[in-house]
Amino acid sequence: MSIDPTLHENPDEPHFLKTALTDRSFAIGSCITLLIAAMALLSFLWTPYDITVLTVADKLQGLSLAHPFGTDHLGRDILSMIMIGARNSIAVAIVAVGIGMGVGVPLGCWAAARGGLVDEVLMRFNDLVFAFPALLSAIMITAIFGPGAVNAIIAIGIFNVPVFARVARAGALSVWPREFILAARAAGKGKFLISVEHILPNIVALLLVQGTIQFALGILAEAGLSYLGLGAQPPMPSWGRMLFEAQTRMIVAPHLALFPGLAIVVTVLGLNLLGDGLRDLLDPRLRRER
Amino acid sequence: MTAYLAKRLLIGLATLVVASMVVFAVLEVVPGDPALIMLGMNAEPEALATLREQMGLNQPLLMRYLDWASGMIVGDFGRSYTYSSPVIELIGERAAVSLPLALLSLVLSTVIALPVGIFAASRRGRPADTISMGVAQVGVAIPNFWFALLLIYLFAVWLRLVPAGGFPGWNAGLWPGVKALILPAIALALPQAAILARVTRSAMLEVLGEDYIRTARAKGMPRRVVLWHHALRNALIPVLTILGLQFAFLLAGTIIIENVFYLPGLGRLVFQAITQRDLIVVEGVVMLLVASVVLVNILVDIGYAIVDPRLRTRQ
Amino acid sequence: MKTIKSIIGGAALLLAAGTAALAARTDLVVGVVLEPPHLDPTASAAAAIDEIVYANLFQGLTRVGRNGAVEPSLAESWDVSEDGKVYTFKLHTGVKFHDGTDFDAEDVKFTLDRARAEDSTNAQKQLFAAIDTVEAVDPQTVKVTLKTPQGAFLYNMGWGDAVIVAPESADGNKEKPIGTGPFKFDSWAKGSAVRLVRNPDYWGDPVALEKAEFRIVPDAAAAIPALLSGDVQAFPQMPVGDALSQIESDPRFVVKIGATEGETILAMNNGKEPFNNLKVRQAIAHALNRPEIIAGAGYSEAPEIGSHFSPANSAYVDLTGTYPYDPANAKELLAEAGYPDGFKATLKLPPPPYARQGGEVVASQLRQIGIDLQIIPVEWAQWLEQVFKNKDYDLSIVSHTEPNDINIYARDDYYFNYSNPAFKEVINTLDVTSDPERRADLYKTAQKIIAEDAVNGFLFQLPKIGVWDAKLQGLWENSPIQANDLTEVKWTD
């Protein structure tokens, strides 16, 4: 019998925030993420231009003071489009992660708690979903039920379900044999209560980390679908479709492809850094020596 | 070992059967009349009815499923509605592009990622680690189609070193064929390589923290030997897992990349077939892709057994 | 930056120079947007088939030339009876199909009988509807008797759907087309390219090209790099979008903006509230700012149209002023129609850029007068199903590329849901009229009726943006029929 060193999490260290800000990944990642989120929120109230009004005469302008990122093929301000596009990307990714967590986590916890046949069936179901290349299936779903943000969300969300189910199950399985669970059982608590009171709080860190990863993947997936014309539909701008539209005009206006691409890269980078930082902070086993 | 593999195989087969039902069920709810699509915009009703009859679209659903599923077992995937040729032929032609593409990018990403990941792990915390992982971090964030665009404009349009897209066919010779696949393979591989490098690094770091690494060093083994002989093989287990997942991802990634480079591969075939409602082709290709993912998973499981004696010799 | 580019570029050129051919080229790669579903023009309406096989592989009794005129093809000459009902065609001698079989009058009879048979899958059966009997008088003579005189019969026989096929090979034409043309089918790499080779046994003047490849290049994103990198040397109809100016200024290429038969319209569901209201349709017509739509659709120039008729046609009347751009007036008309605050509707857009991008501009313009459009992009298959077949739509944008197709407004049950007895009368008269001047008058009347009824929003004539290597000669500049005739194409050095 030995003591597993991984169990000594100190989630509520008084210096959590202080440690957090000294973690480079976390600090940069959360700054970028907050910035993008702020930009998306701001776009509800204000954008430099109204992008529903087309001034085709101004099309394909380069960078200027009036249009810092230039204008697109219909004369719309790219900066404004990117701001509103952030809203779309974030919304799609958040709801898709929400679907994945909302369905996957209870499933995973249930499988871990019940074991046996329930567990086996759920894991086989996971295998089944994983056997379908996610993007292909998302394309199928959106192509069959019609393109649009809602179908994109559902398509991405469905493939988040087994991911979270797997993470929740693995996490729950590692918590179940711990002695405090035995203690709770000795205190007469049932599997449901134990899952809610003891399992969930202890896998929340794992889920949070996975959440940021899926969030980033969701943004990439949404961009891919929009690029193929299966994501949010005009007039709602989306980064992926902006890239598609830019592609044909790259020899005349390369900046069209530059900024939406950068927006995707920066957002995904920010989220990944945030996820890495969170993992470093929440999982002391992987914490770097510094 | 045999029991282990037999179980994996059985699960794989069951997955395929259930998948075929799902695919058929989902695709049968699709709106769209294949006969109308074949004949085009100004087709006349009688012509349509004739064609529907010829294509067997009037049979009950279950019969059509059984026909289709039993056909697939003997390699008959049906006949494309839009191209009036057997689906298996289409798949064969297209796989000759997609498979080399996927393999090329898999090899490319592995060849880049493993050394980088191992190198970074061995230089943990030093500038080489920070820089290579910083690059990998950015690489993970780059959408592959955007990367593809940048590549096209740099190497094909600006420098004219490689074709911008299209595929001359293997008849045109090996080199022109490979040349046409270079850019798409790089575009597919690099983001994957970034992920793989990160996974390799963290797997190596995890292994390097294990007790048996200390045992090996206490034996007098220098770091280099410990890294390659003791750590790497253990670190391969998570790396294999990711490689398996990446294969599925690469297959799907080909859909976008083949569209960017207008390569006549499976990805474009299925994308076009979806938009043209050529369901029989979609069904065939999706089943093929699912089967290859299942196959790769089994290969990964075999890989585990090769790497990890605990699976091989379990009593 | 520039120097770096030229250094690297120079090195690349040196590499490329080693492989460059010195003699005049005899091969050509032509870019086409759509891949054909198969290669039998008599079994599908798909333009993509004709764009490859018409005049190159398959030939009809007559053909449509580069300027839209009817010319002899397999028929050397013909006689028309007094009453306009009997056509006697004199066929060329020494014509062989690509499989070596002889071409004669029996093949013509087979082809025409097959196309108009009960179980025919010919997509344009109405082309043959007027035929009563077909008779092979002798191997070189065919007599076709019509039920009623038909002014456009010779033109109809020039369509791709009326090309002559042989009974021996007709069933295999989808995969391995056997025709009489100057090129033979070589191979078809599905999803990629259709390759043709010169037919050494061609009966007519031999062609200059040895090999011709039709490469499928689906969109501008792929087309531009393919052109710039020299992979594809000609795009008879290039999806070029805003990059046109850049390509025009490049001396390596010539750009020819020609006319097509594609009337691009904002289709309205005349059978549905509120579009059954003339005032609403007029309001929409007044709200459309054509130059902006053309620019938004990615064309620098395109002829505006005011009715469903090609400006290239001699019977064309300019009706663009019928409902000039006037948003204020449009708003008033809407109010009069009972929609002072506008209304909501959907706009279903098929994939081509003219529809998707033009649609965004149209939606933005209609929003100015209070009509709030939800854009629904659809694939061609869905468009055919939902809009064309089931008429489940409010508005749509589409280009009607069939030549001389104003008669669709007379069809019952067409997807516009438009029905005007006066217009039908005009078309019926037209059908039985062969006097050119009288026909022109009737066409003019027809144009005016649908323009005034504002059946659809008439936007512009789809331009044919042909781009090809400056050293190429002989490609068509206009597109009077869906075809890429390569018979006169050659490299100049």
Next chain:
Amino acid sequence: MSLLSIENLSLDIAGTPILKDVDLTIEPGEVLGLVGESGSGKSMTALTVMQLLPEAARARGQVTFNGIDILKAPEEAMCRLRGDDLGMVFQEPMTALNPVKTIGEQVAEGIRWHTGASRANAEDRARAMLDRVGLPEAKFPLSRFPHQLSGGQRQRVVIAIACALNPKLLIADEPTTALDVVLQAQILELLRELVVENRMGLLLISHDLAVVADMADRVTILRHGEVMESGPTASVLTEQRHPYTRRLAEASTHVPARPHTPASPNTEPTRLLEVSNIVKDYPGARKGLFSRAKPFRAVDDVSFSLDTGHAVALVGRSGCGKSTLARMILALDTPTAGEIRLAGENLAGKSQRELRHARRDMQVVFQDPYGSFNPRHRVERLVAEPLHLLDEKPSAQNRRERVAEALHLVGLSPADMEKFPHEFSGGQRQRISIARAIITRPKLIVADEPVSALDVSIRAQVLDLFADLNHRLGLTYLFITHDLTVARAITDEVMVMHEGQIMERGPTHAVLDAPRTEAARALVNAAPDLNQSLKKRRHLEAGK
């Protein structure tokens, strides 16, 4: 010149001081015991000698091995030393071997590396070495993988690796802590033999005074990175000149004061727990697709009873089935056959709801003071958890009062309620664990190795608490332990379990002083005993 001499060694890791001016020496053929509680810097001292410290560590001072200045030696020189003249054995045999390499490869690898021997030659030597450590080729071919060996066998492989080239100095860092007493005795014996055979120096690191007294010629006592005392084992441990030495020695043999009669001697003992003919089978491993090995019987027809107020120890080697039995008694696991009655009520086959009543009467204390609390809950919630079993939920006020009272009983303050478990030391956590166990005022407490993970001084305090509660609350104890000292210290009766069966039962002293069965005898003989060892050692030293 000494084989190893450490002078003024100070070490800090990322700025945190770990060692302060440590001095020690080892002569060839000598065994030095390095003793200390957790966190005293024992292991870091060993890793300094091996130069296998974490990257952030900075060492100052002088470490000389065989004339070589270790702290200044380049990495290549250290590689030549390690595994050749310097061998090391680690605490955790389960993880110390590379799972993907055969034991033959792992032993031969060092031999080839250092001697340049051919593969066949190195394998011959590896074979001989494995044979020497008790793994003869006939039963343990070189092609075995680590997972095919038990913990004790793996530790033998690790020793074979370390001793393959007859090192001058062997460092053994808690080599037996992870093993049960019988295995411990065997491994210690093996080390002793190797030292004698090869005239090796042995640096034996241990927290267990009894082990050190048994093995070491000299002993160095370390506390918080500083040397407290150093000298010949017998004199240091008998004379106990340094107060810390005395505290350690006393704690190691501490026996809590407790009245030797159960709480209410006058009344007729009432039967609290009745276990009859209980059996537990686990399904065998899958052999093929459709076949399984025959089931493994963890508990085999066990019957016993427990009277109110008694403290009974259940002892046995690891894997003998004692924890499984405990779980079944706690109704956390269902028996395959047999009956368990608590105060007359049968527990088998009852639903969770029906068990509530019984659960109130029995609670549990676990081994691991870290793992037995949900790290995300505060003490109040942790201790109050069993109140869930009450039929009526207590009010928040009432709940706090009960928690405060329970905390008071275990010697903690009510103010501790607001804290999180990680804010407490191991000993305090075990007190919280006991507070949780007694909050429903149960009759029976099952304690599964409750002090095994604690340092000796803390262990003594916790044992005192158990004794005190037994007296004050009239609690009945079932102690599950592998440590006979604990059994001796606190229980009235002992049951010896072996391979799923109870072999022997009787009053603690009777069984431990004069075991009747083979299983009990093996256990008793193997158990290290400080006083016995010291007696032997004094004899030995006197003999020199």
